[in-house]
Amino acid sequence: MTAELPLKIALYTGKGASHSWIWFVDTLSSHGINTIEFITDTGDIAADVLVVSGGDPFALFSHIGKHGVSRIRSFIEKGGTYIGICAGTYFALRFHENPYPWLNLVDGEISNFAIEPPPNIRMPHKYLVKYRDGFVFHPVREAVTLEYNGYTIQAPLYGGPGILSANAEPLASYSQFTPKTMFLCGKEEARQALLGKRALITKKVSRGCLYLFGPHFEHPHFPDANRELIALLSKIPHRGYHVEPTGSQIKGNEKRTWIKEVKRWVSNGRLAAFGLQNYQWKIGEKMYDPERLAYFFQACFKLVSFLELQQSIRAIPDIPERARTLTLQVRNLGPDAAQAEILLEGIKTLTSDLYSLYFSTLQPPQLPRTP
Amino acid sequence: MELYTDLIAVVDLDAGEVEEVDIEEDFIEKNIGGACANNALLSQYPDSVILGTGVLTGTLFPGSALGVVTAKKNGTVCHSAFNWFSGPELKLSGFSFVVLKGKAENPVYLWLHDEIADIESTDLWGKNTWETTAYLREELGENRIQTLVIGEGGEKKSGAALLVNNYWGTDDRNGLAAVLGEKNVKAVAMRGMGEVEISEPEEFISAAEEVLTGLKSKIQKKGAPVEGLEAITQRFDACFNCPYACRNFVETGENEGVVIFERHLKDLMAHGLDVKKAAETLQTCYQLGVNPKYGKDPNALTTMGSQPAQPLEDKEGWYYTLGVCPILDQFGIDEEAAVRAITAGTGLEISADTLDDIVSRL
């Protein structure tokens, strides 16, 4: 009977998560997968799949902590599937005698670690992260070509690793650069660091499984990679988790009043975010630009625009007030990274709540069919 | 409705409420837009101030920067134009037309964005137009916001009141800033992040490009043709999508200056000021929101008595309906191509004769 329930995905959006989880949600939703639950800690993962996407692995660990890590291990051992993408992959790899008690379920070296990395030629703020006695460096960004299942596809790389000699099954490797590949170091050094190295690996652990991606197969501009990601998800066993609806059903005047207030403040926040000046904030080990904030507000605005057109929607009462607070924070935002971090976490939560309402409005939760 | 965003904001200043009314195709077919559509709305909502965009405002049709403000003054229906980026920004805010009816109990500004019209109470009354625009941009967090503002002239309902767009004077020849003052409306702030649909894009582009090519071949000048002005001009500016950069920017101090509107500068020079002094005085006029047509002392202009209405002249009604700047008329706009653009853009069968008939009602 539980096989009738759809695949339930828990997506980590807490501290350390950047904005790339929006790509994951949009891509899955465009393929009809709307059973996504957003989580900001890993204490109790009631889902078939846990996805930890891009961001700052150091911040991820700091927030998830030892207890959260042990819960993820337990989730996998009991049959759950862990999907790591970019930061989520670093988080799961054990490399260079990792001093952090990260997930460490897959042994392997990464090819983009060096005591003395190649000279950087562009985007210095994206190039290096100090790590132990050396640096994790990011030789290229944007689209790269991968060997996957005997043919080639393209996917973008935004800091994900090249993986060496992992005790896991390789599924894809970096095979070529593309005209759109952006080199952050010399081409030859980039070639040595990346080409021929693994881009996607999988490993069974106890009853569960891990898939670790370097590149972002979920990026909406890469339909071939999207299809492979969906195909991979389709193979994951469903373990019978219910997806609880978010919020409560409203319609008529109640809906109109609620949506108008949300739209008012999301619109104000969006346009203020687009108007932000040339600040950069270092949050954890990662640099954040105004466009990251604008990206979240833009996503919120699209979701609100969808809900506005529906006759009956799911709603959370305090969202208008939260949107207002965030807008005032954007309007008052300056160079202070601490303020930017508060805003970032707030807008991430608002975005994920609006996605949950969107999913709940779009498609009532699936219930088990009567045999 | 193609070439328009969907809504008319009917703002009830007495009640502090906004009703959003859909723009019907029939309304556009009968009134096209701009001054003609404003007229129709004024008939429907008497004693209101109407802000409206032309059918081509905010498009790739050359010179399509124009918006129109319409109100009755001393019993006469009057139109004034606003250019720069306010016309497009109004349309792209989601409201192609705004009706301001009644009177706010206390000073307010109207904030238009993403199909939301907010009536905000304000303590900006008494601030000059520059302070008001700077405040609104800072407060709302975006310097692309366009404002239509009244200064001391409008607040005091002066006959010489002038509506100001951001920092610069509009062609408010009828002092409609004073009507906003009567309604306790200090400013309208707009930000346009919306979209305007086009019925047949390729045909529209073809017509617009044809007009642009024709204009470019004839426009051999920049700035206002005023003796001595070019020598003190820092740079030339154009309104939205205009091939004629008719605006001279003249520096008046460190990091500030004034964008010249030819008629206003000439008025001041006719009052006996030299070009440099006229430019400096014009800046003060704009800060106070007064029209130098009626004198050279900006402070005195804030308390002028009522002035006669200035009707639209020559082909201005046609331009005010299309949302295209009439200053381009001196170069000769291909009217047949303009009608093709309207037809292709809206998907409505509108002939040149129909357009002329509608415009003739002004």
Added chain:
Amino acid sequence: MVDSRSFLTLSAITTYPKEDGKPLYYVIGLSCQVITMIEIDPQICTACGACEVACSLYREEEVFTTMRSSIILHREERKNYYGVMLKREGEVLLGRPEGVEVMKEGESSDTGGGGKPILLREPCDNCTDAMCVRFCPTGCLKEV
């Protein structure tokens, strides 16, 4: 002679298996494509903003908006300081009164003008007969 902005593209590579099962590679097409790039002459810009709407129309095809363009108008109105920013792959071309400067993605401009989150926009795809150039009334934007 191909200039430095040109590159060769293999338009198709097809594999035909030989009898022994090893692949044979045939290059079916070889073409030489010259990439068009947009250049800015900020001294003749009049800040009319037509380029924003034109580029947005190219990207969205059936709407007028300013929100889809790879090019953004920047203006500090009271001092009449204005120019345009063009997003390219990995960099932003700034055309300002001081001249033209290339700002690498993520870098800051020391004199302002790089403020807006233009990085959310799609980069210029170097289209030919570009709408932004066609509708630039002053010739400030050029295809080179």
